[in-house]
Amino acid sequence: MANEFALEVVTPNKTFYNGTAEMIIVRTTEGDRGILKNHRPMVAGLKAGTLRIKKDGKFKDAKISEGFMNVDKEKTVIVIESAEWM
Secondary structure, eight states: OTTOEEEEEEOSSOEEEEEEESEEEEEETTEEEEEETTOOOEEEEEOSEEEEEEETTEEEEEEEOSEEEEEOSSOEEEEESOEEEO
């Protein structure tokens, strides 16, 4: 889909999610942040909480530990200690 971007969510033990998303919402150390396709490049620390991934018009939520997120024009990568679907 034209509005999707590449997203990878990794933990030390596995790749939790590797695909595309229309939007993600995550809690950074600076507050909640929504990421869409063509978001400006950034690196942010993440707080433990909920990662919301929007795909096919619906959100799927995961409980995540703290970590960090790297957003660039090619892909958004989230590196965390643990993640599980809610």
